[in-house]
Amino acid sequence: MEAINHAENYLRNKAKSTEQPYQIDISNDVISISCDNQKMFGHIRIEKILHSAFQKSLGLSEKQSRHCAIIHTPAFSSDSDAQKLLPMLCYFALRQARIWHCENIIFSTKDNLNTVRTLSALLRLEPVVHLPQISAQRLNYAIHHAYEACDQTQRDVIQTYFVHEILDTFKSWVTQLFHDSWFSAVKTRSLSKEQYISTLFNLHAFVKYTTRLAARCVAICETRDLRNHYIHHLKGEINHEVIIESDLKALRADVDYLLQSYVPHTATGEFIVLQESIVSFKQDAVLMLACPFVAEGMTANITNAFVEDLHATIKSWGVKSPESVSRFLTSHMKTDGGDDGHWTRVIMMMDKYIKTENQHQQFLHILGLAMSGYAHGLNANIDDLELWRSQQTVVTSVKDEALV
């Protein structure tokens, strides 16, 4: 995933060039924050409840535990001001739980009474009637209050971490996507010509709107820098649907039908209506960044091995020149990927324009919808068209997968 590496390098270099008032160390489940040359520090641990010792001791079922994390007792240096780190420590702990897809946060009421009172007040923890050993809260509500309790300097530091959380969320999604039906069908070289044509039809259904959506973002942007981003994006997307049409013509697919009468698959429609809603109803050019971030993030991160598999698959259909029917996907690896590709530019804009926790929560919400819609749309080209794939190939492919 080369494009992700470019993005992470960009963010690392940016962090190095700016002096931070706090040193923050996030190593999986332990968050440590220090300042004043380590004179003042604090740390806190966050843990998934599922399969933890705590799940057993509470007698929670898998279903009850699945979207829960437990926040452990924070510890501080003896400096009396160190307690001021608590809201920021809690923020970063809850952020980690959010990356793990947790929806609820738990704290043990058996802890020291003062800590129970302080954390309950900070995170608005509430008793759980049937579980007197804990207090709990919905994560988004608790993290909102942790953020609100931070001072402006702390919030400015937190702002620089929004884009990292977005990138981590994307990474776990795209890793799963590369194992789902569509990418598995390419990897195991079992994708049928009909499934591929359906994929191009459904990609065309939203790619044909990209310039028009970008143009609408230009129209609604009050901020020059973001407006210029969309102008640049628009220019880089002109006639990209024509590349899909050319791939389809080379496959002798019915492009006239595509242009005049094709109605996209409902699963693809999820991504299309999301874009229409953000641009026309919400009219929010910052939230709209989530859609190119997902779509270009996929093409930017596909590998040369993917192209090899795709070309070998296309050859197996009797197509002599696979390059002539896969120009859309292969060209987008370059235009969307690389250190100056469309995708990195989207990341720079997200980093700059997502400024508050509330805006960040809204962005994560749209991002979740975009990821889910995009994956549904892509995988439906395989799952709903299994008729067109020989069971022999599928069985072989499942066996091959097991060996990987």
Ligand SMILES: [Fe+2]
């Ligand atoms: Fe494009």
Ligand SMILES: [Fe+2]
């Ligand atoms: Fe693009």
